[in-house]
Amino acid sequence: MGMTVEPAQALEDRRTELAQLSAVPRVQRKRARIDRMVPFDTEQGRQRLAELLRTAVERVPYYRAFAGAGFADFPVMGKTELRAHFADLISRDPTGEIGNGRFFLNQTSGSTGQPVRSLTTTSTGGMANAALHERLNRQLGFPESGTVLNLGLLYPDTPLFEAVPLPRPYVKCNLRGFDPTSPSVVADYEAVVGRFPVDKITGSSSRVIALARYCAERGIRLRPHGVVASYEHMPDSGRQVVESTFGCRVTMLYMTSETGYSAWECPERRMHFQDDFVLPEFLNEEAGVSDIALSSLTSTPMPILRYVTGDRAGPVVSCGCGLPGTAVESLLGRAKTGFVGLAGEIYAPWALLAALSAAGLPDFQLVQEEAGWLDLVVPSAGPRPAEVLTDLNTRLRAAFQPREGFQLRVRAAGGFVLTDTGKRNPIVQRLALPAGPERSGYV
Numbered sequence: 320m321g322m323t324v325e326p327a328q329a330l331e332d333r334r335t336e337l338a339q340l341s342a343v344p345r346v347q348r349k350r351a352r353i354d355r356m357v358p359f360d361t362e363q364g365r366q367r368l369a370e371l372l373r374t375a376v377e378r379v380p381y382y383r384a385f386a387g388a389g390f391a392d393f394p395v396m397g398k399t400e401l402r403a404h405f406a407d408l409i410s411r412d413p414t415g416e417i418g419n420g421r422f423f424l425n426q427t428s429g430s431t432g433q434p435v436r437s438l439t440t441t442s443t444g445g446m447a448n449a450a451l452h453e454r455l456n457r458q459l460g461f462p463e464s465g466t467v468l469n470l471g472l473l474y475p476d477t478p479l480f481e482a483v484p485l486p487r488p489y490v491k492c493n494l495r496g497f498d499p500t501s502p503s504v505v506a507d508y509e510a511v512v513g514r515f516p517v518d519k520i521t522g523s524s525s526r527v528i529a530l531a532r533y534c535a536e537r538g539i540r541l542r543p544h545g546v547v548a549s550y551e552h553m554p555d556s557g558r559q560v561v562e563s564t565f566g567c568r569v570t571m572l573y574m575t576s577e578t579g580y581s582a583w584e585c586p587e588r589r590m591h592f593q594d595d596f597v598l599p600e601f602l603n604e605e606a607g608v609s610d611i612a613l614s615s616l617t618s619t620p621m622p623i624l625r626y627v628t629g630d631r632a633g634p635v636v637s638c639g640c641g642l643p644g645t646a647v648e649s650l651l652g653r654a655k656t657g658f659v660g661l662a663g664e665i666y667a668p669w670a671l672l673a674a675l676s677a678a679g680l681p682d683f684q685l686v687q688e689e690a691g692w693l694d695l696v697v698p699s700a701g702p703r704p705a706e707v708l709t710d711l712n713t714r715l716r717a718a719f720q721p722r723e724g725f726q727l728r729v730r731a732a733g734g735f736v737l738t739d740t741g742k743r744n745p746i747v748q749r750l751a752l753p754a755g756p757e758r759s760g761y762v
Contacts, residue, residue, distance in 0.1 A: 326510045329480045330466070333490045337464075337482040346484050349446075353486045356450035357457065359643040364595030367616035374410055375622040381407040382622065390624075395602070395612060397627045401577070409621050417620075447596050447617040451580035453486035454593070458642065459545045459570060462518050464488040468543070470496065470522025470530060472550065472740045479507060489519070496526040496741060497533050499699065513539035520546045520565065524553035525735075525743045528682045529698065531564040541565055547572050547583075552652045552745050554676035554683070573650060575628050578615040582644070589636060591644040599645050600625065607634045608651060629653055656746040660724045661691030663753050668746055671711075678707040684735050687725075688749040694730035704729055 340346055372390065375382040381404050385393055394400075401408070411417055469491045481491040492511055498504045512533065520527060520543045527548045534541055543565055549572040553561075558569050573582040573590060581599070582592040592599040596616055601609035611630045615623055633648035652672070657665040668685075675683055675695075683704075684696040697704050708727050715724060736747045 326514055333480045333482045337488045340484040341488045349485055353449050353453050357454050360595050371616055371622055374619045378410040379622055393624045395625045395627055448579045449486040451593055455583055461544050465518030466490050467519040468517045469493045470526035472742055497529045517541050517543045519543050523550035524548045525551055527561055528557040531561040535564045550742055556676040556679055557681040560681040577623055577626055578613040585640040585642040587640050589638045589646045590650055591642045591646045594644050656748050657752055658725055659690045659750050662723050665752055684745055686736055686747040691725050693725055693727050695727050696730045696735050
């Protein structure tokens, strides 16, 4: 992905290209359409839901048996069902043909097993994501145009600099996650980080934290208007590193490959779902924790109703911040990521994640390959975790009964487990979780 010209020249070339693209009538028409879709519109959301249900029962083989049914009567769908019924979920005309349009496949990272695919079009999923992207831009007060440092999950052939005219004109600088052992990555960071002003920083939580540590260690001063992080949970300690280094607030964005942009944080750090584009449900509530199910209201080429995302949320709350949409106290992370104790019992992970964050580890991963043991992975240049482990293991031994529970140990520094797309989940569970309820309150 590296550069073939000087970074200053490459950036200037993309700015020139961006000005030319922004003047194209087709791009201007799309921008006008995006602008019309940006305001939160509850009535438009109801109309989108009605159209989605009508399309589902009239044109989608999987849903034809539900004609006349209410929304809550439609089946809940998980990744297994989506994979098994992919062809029967595609909208078709009476002759069995797929409608006209430019279709493209979305694919998940496969972080919880086999990747899942879904189908959408540029006029539905693409425009909806662009409209919600612009809604977020406006709520966070980003400049009308500028430069964004993007540390998302990139395709292998993604260029270092990229002109992106929609939803508003920005030049993207696409960086991979910092890896001191990769000469090409090191060269890219040395060539661009701190060499020009940055208006926005976006990307996966772990890569954003790594960028903040890179800048702090080298005395590089970046002052973006805001940071938008996604893909992975960001521990509070990591958030503090990012916010103190860049001098601005982190906003966590929740999105899925199957349903697109779905929710983001308000200043109170509550997650607000964008109900006029994505209808949320909170299922199987237990002790204030629920499974998240989403229905994308613009997914008529391939309606995906009541899709269980595999993520869990805290309780629905009333938030006085002024941001619309259904609000939850917090997103807690992936389901089925509990820890297996020595005797085969299963423990919820939230308390331990909070304890590691409170102990000042800004960037870490927990990997379990053996019952009763958790491997703690930290960056090779990060703080030494020995004192943290000694303290936490003492507390864990006091909390568990004999021959139950688990202990922590350090895995080789920097040995993070990544998905094929480069996503790093905070918990990697290699063991099959036993049946039965999770225990909690152990730290």
